[in-house]
Structures are given as C-alpha cells and as structure tokens.
Amino acid sequence: MNFRNFKMIGYVIYGRGAFNQLDEIVQPNRKAGAPMVFLVDHFFEGKPLASRVPAKGNDKIIFVDVSLEPKTTYVDQIANQLKDEFGVVSGIIGIGGGSAMDLAKAVSLMMTNPGSSADYQGWDLVKNPGVYKAGIPTLSGTGAEVSRTTVLTGPTRKLGMNSDFTPFDQIVLDPELTANAPANQRFYTGMDCYIHCIESLTGTYLNEFSKSYGEKALQLCREVYVERDGWDATADDKLMMASYAGGMSIAYSQVGVAHAVSYGLSYLLGTKHGIGNCIVFDHLQDYYPEGVKEFKYMVDKNEITIPKNICANLTEEQFDKMIDVSMGMKPLWENALGRDWEQKMNRGTLRKLYERF
Amino acid sequence: MNFRNFKMIGYVIYGRGAFNQLDEIVQPNRKAGAPMVFLVDHFFEGKPLASRVPAKGNDKIIFVDVSLEPKTTYVDQIANQLKDEFGVVSGIIGIGGGSAMDLAKAVSLMMTNPGSSADYQGWDLVKNPGVYKAGIPTLSGTGAEVSRTTVLTGPTRKLGMNSDFTPFDQIVLDPELTANAPANQRFYTGMDCYIHCIESLTGTYLNEFSKSYGEKALQLCREVYVERDGWDATADDKLMMASYAGGMSIAYSQVGVAHAVSYGLSYLLGTKHGIGNCIVFDHLQDYYPEGVKEFKYMVDKNEITIPKNICANLTEEQFDKMIDVSMGMKPLWENALGRDWEQKMNRGTLRKLYERF
Numbered sequence: 001m002n003f004r005n006f007k008m009i010g011y012v013i014y015g016r017g018a019f020n021q022l023d024e025i026v027q028p029n030r031k032a033g034a035p036m037v038f039l040v041d042h043f044f045e046g047k048p049l050a051s052r053v054p055a056k057g058n059d060k061i062i063f064v065d066v067s068l069e070p071k072t073t074y075v076d077q078i079a080n081q082l083k084d085e086f087g088v089v090s091g092i093i094g095i096g097g098g099s100a101m102d103l104a105k106a107v108s109l110m111m112t113n114p115g116s117s118a119d120y121q122g123w124d125l126v127k128n129p130g131v132y133k134a135g136i137p138t139l140s141g142t143g144a145e146v147s148r149t150t151v152l153t154g155p156t157r158k159l160g161m162n163s164d165f166t167p168f169d170q171i172v173l174d175p176e177l178t179a180n181a182p183a184n185q186r187f188y189t190g191m192d193c194y195i196h197c198i199e200s201l202t203g204t205y206l207n208e209f210s211k212s213y214g215e216k217a218l219q220l221c222r223e224v225y226v227e228r229d230g231w232d233a234t235a236d237d238k239l240m241m242a243s244y245a246g247g248m249s250i251a252y253s254q255v256g257v258a259h260a261v262s263y264g265l266s267y268l269l270g271t272k273h274g275i276g277n278c279i280v281f282d283h284l285q286d287y288y289p290e291g292v293k294e295f296k297y298m299v300d301k302n303e304i305t306i307p308k309n310i311c312a313n314l315t316e317e318q319f320d321k322m323i324d325v326s327m328g329m330k331p332l333w334e335n336a337l338g339r340d341w342e343q344k345m346n347r348g349t350l351r352k353l354y355e356r357f
Numbered sequence: 358m359n360f361r362n363f364k365m366i367g368y369v370i371y372g373r374g375a376f377n378q379l380d381e382i383v384q385p386n387r388k389a390g391a392p393m394v395f396l397v398d399h400f401f402e403g404k405p406l407a408s409r410v411p412a413k414g415n416d417k418i419i420f421v422d423v424s425l426e427p428k429t430t431y432v433d434q435i436a437n438q439l440k441d442e443f444g445v446v447s448g449i450i451g452i453g454g455g456s457a458m459d460l461a462k463a464v465s466l467m468m469t470n471p472g473s474s475a476d477y478q479g480w481d482l483v484k485n486p487g488v489y490k491a492g493i494p495t496l497s498g499t500g501a502e503v504s505r506t507t508v509l510t511g512p513t514r515k516l517g518m519n520s521d522f523t524p525f526d527q528i529v530l531d532p533e534l535t536a537n538a539p540a541n542q543r544f545y546t547g548m549d550c551y552i553h554c555i556e557s558l559t560g561t562y563l564n565e566f567s568k569s570y571g572e573k574a575l576q577l578c579r580e581v582y583v584e585r586d587g588w589d590a591t592a593d594d595k596l597m598m599a600s601y602a603g604g605m606s607i608a609y610s611q612v613g614v615a616h617a618v619s620y621g622l623s624y625l626l627g628t629k630h631g632i633g634n635c636i637v638f639d640h641l642q643d644y645y646p647e648g649v650k651e652f653k654y655m656v657d658k659n660e661i662t663i664p665k666n667i668c669a670n671l672t673e674e675q676f677d678k679m680i681d682v683s684m685g686m687k688p689l690w691e692n693a694l695g696r697d698w699e700q701k702m703n704r705g706t707l708r709k710l711y712e713r714f
Contacts, residue, residue: 003372005382005527008365014566014609015360025362170362173566208594209371209530212602216573237565245569252371 010169018174023054041096066099072118072154079110091132098142102150108133118154126163134170140239141189143247175236188274193246198291199256203335213249256336260329264322367526375531380411398453423456429475429511436467448489455499459507465490475511483520491527497596498546500604532593545631550603555648556613560692570606613693617686621679
C-alpha cells in the first residue's frame with residue numbers, strides 16, 4: 001500500500017473582513033516592476049468588491065468570464081497576454097468561485113511552464129512551480145481553495161492540472177464575501193460540497209483522515225441547509241468552513257456516481273459543476289438513498305429549483321459522448337461501487353439515467 | 358480587527374504503514390554530503406522502530422532524552438554538535454511525542470540561526486528558515502505536529518520559538534506507531550488534546566475555523582475515551598486525527614486555565630505537559646464543570662491514576678514562583694475568563710488551587 005503525500009496550501013487566513021488584509025498579505029510577494037494580477041469573477045464588475053481589490057502601480061485586474069467552466073484555451077490566452085504585456089508577473093490572485101480560483105491556479109502555472117495548459121492536463125505533468133498564487137472564494141462549496149487540481153476543459157478532455165505545484169500559496173477565507181451571492185447559485189455550490197461528502201463517506205477509498213474532514217463538512221452543510229431557517233452571517237461562516245473541510249477530505253478519498261455522471265453533462269452541454277451535480281444527484285436514490293432523501297428535503301426547504309429535461313433533445317451520438325466521458329472516470333466508479341464496478345454499471349444503465357435528467 | 362495569517366505544514370501523509378515511505382519522502386530533500394539527522398525518542402532505543410529508521414550514508418540517529426521537556430540548552434547542544442560534526446545537514450526528522458518533535462523543530466532552526474535558541478523564545482524572532490524538517494508522532498494528542506511553535510524551557514522562561522519558520526515541512530501520520538505506547542502516557546497525552554479542546558471551545562477567542570477543528574477533535578477524543586471499550590487500531594487512527602485537528606484548532610483560539618496553571622507546575626517541578634494538564638484539570642470543576650465531569654469519567658473508565666499531593670512539600674517561595682509563571686500567561690487567562698480576567702483570578706485563588714494538587 002502506498003499513501004499519497006498530500007501537499008498543503010501555504011497560508012490560510014480566516015475571518016470576517018480578512019479581505020482587508022490582502023494588500024499587506026501580498027506585499028512580501030511583490031517583485032520589483034512585476035505586477036500582481038487579480039483575476040476577478042466578472043460577476044463583481046462594477047460591484048463594491050471590485051473597488052476593494054488592492055491593485056497599485058502596474059497591477060492589473062482582469063474580470064474573467066466564468067459563464068462556462070474554464071477552458072485550456074482561455075487559460076493560455078490570459079497567460080500569453082500577461083507574458084506579452086509584462087514578461088513576468090509577481091503573482092496571480094483569483095477572486096470568485098471555483099472557476100475563478102481554478103483559472104488563477106492554471107494561469108500561475110502557465111507563467112512558468114512552456115506550451116499549452118492542455119499539455120499538463122493529468123497527474124504530475126507540471127514541471128515548474130508557478131508564480132505566487134492566492135485564492136479568495138466568494139462562493140463556498142467547491143473546495144477549489146485547497147485542492148491540488150484545477151478543473152479545465154481541454155480539446156480532448158475535461159481534466160485538471162493535478163500536481164504538487166497546483167495548490168495555492170495563500171488562501172483568504174472571508175465569509176463576508178459570500179454574503180451577497182445569488183441564492184440558487186449559492187445552493188448549487190454548497191451542494192457540491194454536500195454531494196462530495198456523501199460520495200466520499202460512503203466510498204471504498206475512505207480513511208480516517210478524509211473521514212474526519214468529510215464528517216465535519218457534512219455536519220456543517222446540515223447545520224446550514226437542514227437545521228437553520230433563512231440565511232445569515234453564521235451560515236456564511238459555516239459554509240465557508242464546510243467547503244474547506246470538504247476540499248481537505250478529498251486528500252484520501254474520491255467522489256462517486258454523481259460526479260462521474262455530471263462530468264458527462266458538463267463536457268457535452270457545458271453544464272456548470274454545482275448545478276450539474278444537483279441535476280444528477282436528484283436521481284441517484286438507488287446509489288445514495290439517505291443522501292438523496294436529505295438532498296430533496298434541502299431543495300424544498302430552501303425553495304430551490306433544479307432544472308429538468310436538459311437531455312430531452314439529445315441525439316444518439318450525444319448520449320454516447322456523455323456515456324464515454326462518464327465511463328472513463330474509473331477511480332470515481334471504483335470508489336463508489338468497488339473494484340468490480342463494471343459488473344454494476346454499464347452503458348445501458350447509464351443511458352437510462354441520462355434520459356431522466 | 359486583524360486576523361492571523363496561519364502558516365501551514367508543507368506536506369502531510371496519513372496511513373497505517375506510511376512510515377515505510379519515509380525513505381522515499383526524504384530523498385528529494387537530501388543534499389550531497391549532508392546527512393539526514395533523526396532525533397528519536399529514547400523510548401525507542403533498541404526497539405523495532407529504531408531499526409526501521411531509513412538512515413544511510415553519513416545519516417545520524419540521535420536518541421534524545423525527553424524525560425524532561427526540552428530545554429534551550431539541550432537544543433543548542435544538539436545543534437552545535439551537528440555543526441561541529443557535519444557543518445551542514447540535509448534535514449532534521451523528529452520521531453516521538455511532542456518533546457521529540459519540538460526538539461526537531463528547534464534544532465532545525467538553530468542550524469541556520471546564530472546564537473542560542475533562548476534568543477528566539479517569543480513571537481516571530483526567528484530570522485532565517487531552518488533546514489528541512491519533518492515530524493513523525495508516536496504519541497497522539499499534543500498537536501506539536503502542526504503547531505507553529507516549540508515549547509522550550511529557557512534560562513528565564515518556558516516559551517516557544519513561535520514563527521512562520523517553525524512548522525514542519527512534512528509530517529508523517531502513521532497510527533501504527535502509536536499502538537505500543539504505555540497506556541498511562543497515551544492517556545495523559547490524549548487528554549492534552551481533550552483539555553485544549555474544552556479550553557478553546559469555551560474560550561472567548563473562538564471563531565468558526567477553530568471551532569470546526571476543535572469540535573471534530575473533541576468528538577474524536579470522546580469516541581476513543583468515552584464510547585469505546587478497550588484500545589484497538591481504530592482508537593489509534595482516531596486519536597491521531599484528534600491530535601491533528603486539535604493542533605489546527607489553535608490557529609484562531611487559545612488554551613485556558615488548565616494550561617496557564619500547569620505551566621507553573623512544569624516550570625518549577627518539571628512536570629511533563631500532558632500529565633500536568635491532567636493533574637490541574639481534575640480540580641477545575643469551577644471553570645469547566647461539564648468538561649471536568651467527563652474527564653473524571655474517562656479517568657475511571659480507562660483505569661488511569663492521576664498523581665496527587667505533588668505540591669505537598671513546597672515552600673512559600675516555590676508557590677510564589679509557580680504563581681508568577683501562571684499569572685504571566687495573559688492571553689490564556691483572557692481567553693478563559695474574558696478581558697476582565699484580573700477581576701476573576703488573583704494570586705490567592707491560584708495559591709489555593711495549587712495547594713490542592
């Protein structure tokens with residue numbers, strides 16, 4: 001048995017208003033003449049948070065389009081633009097949800113690694129440390145703030161740049177930043193955390209490290225979405241820690257059926273990760289009976305709408321493509337269903353599942 | 358409000374048998390001609406673990422005497438000996454309980470910082486990063502594996518080298534290593550974790566980050582010492598995670614009355630930290646009524662003996678010294694009793710408390 005040696009993020013600061021310390025935090029990482037580059041979710045363009053970004057000198061704020069999940073072409077475009085404009089940069093600071101943070105990680109790595117980010121989709125392919133990078137979540141649930149990957153859609157696959165160089169040097173966890181997120185979006189992203197806790201805690205890969213983080217994350221999700229009525233500052237506090245703990249729990253665990261199936265949706269239809277997981281999980285009562293029951297309760301209680309009929313008009317070819325992508329997620333299936341997962345899941349079963357969405 | 362930017366350890370590996378990967382883990386950190394130095398708790402001299410240490414070439418194993426808590430003189434002696442013998446070393450690997458790990462952190466720092474370790478007792482006084490350092494706990498509970506300090510007894514005070522350079526670059530969490538610890542010692546050290554969870558969760562400094570770690574650590578301690586009968590591998594697994602989570606919870610919290618009082622005992626009498634906390638906590642029903650009740654239950658259930666009458670024959674001067682040391686722990690008192698703690702605790706009350714031990 002060989003255990004994974006898990007690379008941790010460098011620094012974490014947690015607190016309501018911690019964002020105000022960002023200038024002071026990045027200061028020691030500035031290099032003469034080289035700007036700090038802030039990749040900010042376009043949601044914040046013209047909003048108060050944008051004016052609080054501590055950009056100075058030749059620093060640059062780029063509002064990034066995260067309507068779709070990050071593509072390798074978009075990563076390359078931003079990195080090449082920065083190289084053309086500045087040569088070198090001091091660092092990349094991602095401010096936003098999972099997509100903005102994953103973009104920041106990927107662009108940081110592409111400032112120091114040659115070629116295209118598509119060349120590094122996979123495990124431990126990145127050769128050089130990136131430039132200084134920091135992640136600042138404004139939505140809680142993805143765990144991107146602590147993960148050693150970046151989820152990117154490339155020319156041939158949706159796969160991260162998974163490496164020891166990928167985790168952030170710094171994360172800033174300021175629950176005030178999540179206060180004004182749209183309720184539906186906040187729910188879908190929170191459920192990303194809930195669903196991956198259910199998947200990892202019922203999976204075959206679990207050990208005590210991941211179990212203790214996963215249990216804590218699950219408990220915090222329940223406190224927020226099951227036990228509390230309405231939304232308040234405490235809900236923001238707790239969900240931010242749920243996201244962090246859920247991300248840490250991935251160290252020695254793996255997600256399962258919902259993620260394997262929703263990857264097919266997002267590859268083909270561009271369905272964003274959080275909502276895609278919700279669409280799929282809603283139909284997984286055969287695999288996660290208790291989790292799905294609680295999920296439906298949370299959907300009702302929080303008055304959320306889960307999109308339906310998104311696969312209504314797909315062609316045979318499109319179904320096949322989704323099934324190909326999903327069946328390719330071997331570790332996820334193995335974690336969920338055991339080593340003999342191919343006895344339990346086949347293309348026909350998967351097809352019937354996709355038809356329900 | 359200013360929040361602490363918490364430096365994390367570099368890498369964590371968790372798993373039963375993970376110790377077998379130590380050779381492979383330290384390999385990339387070896388520098389030509391410079392040895393890895395393993396500081397191993399003298400408890401393991403002649404025991405099987407000692408022969409599993411992957412020492413090779415000019416590597417050196419030093420069995421360290423941790424009968425007493427680490428002194429600055431001992432740190433200096435080891436560091437100077439290594440400088441005389443090798444000039445530079447590749448790294449320092451601490452294998453043992455909190456004392457062995459704290460020694461390793463301090464020796465690593467003293468390989469690259471001039472003067473005596475006593476010069477660096479305090480906050481952020483360390484100037485240079487130490488050499489590569491790794492911590493491998495063989496007892497669970499202290500949280501030393503993740504802390505940014507080292508507890509050292511110096512010529513004038515008991516205080517750590519608290520800095521961003523202090524946390525380990527690597528920790529190896531292998532619950533198999535704690536299987537054969539003496540039951541009393543294992544209990545005292547486990548209670549170090551339990552007690553600091555009670556102190557931090559009831560304290561005034563708490564935030565959601567520290568709360569979520571503290572609650573998880575407390576729950577794991579209860580699973581081990583309250584809910585389970587007897588000791589087994591699962592107890593080792595859980596207590597190792599309790600120690601890690603308890604250590605992480607310190608990021609934004611602080612210990613309280615038990616630690617403030619037991620520092621006096623250990624300064625004067627050399628009482629080791631775990632047992633000292635137990636001796637004190639046993640008499641703190643006025644401050645932590647529920648925690649002390651549960652503590653007494655765990656003591657009985659696990660058939661542990663808490664030493665008594667250790668202050669029976671002390672002089673006035675000795676009592677005064679302990680009270681001086683304890684009253685000096687201002688942040689601990691403030692966390693426990695609030696900003697007006699001096700209204701609630703005075704030398705007379707403290708004297709009566711010490712007389713009970």
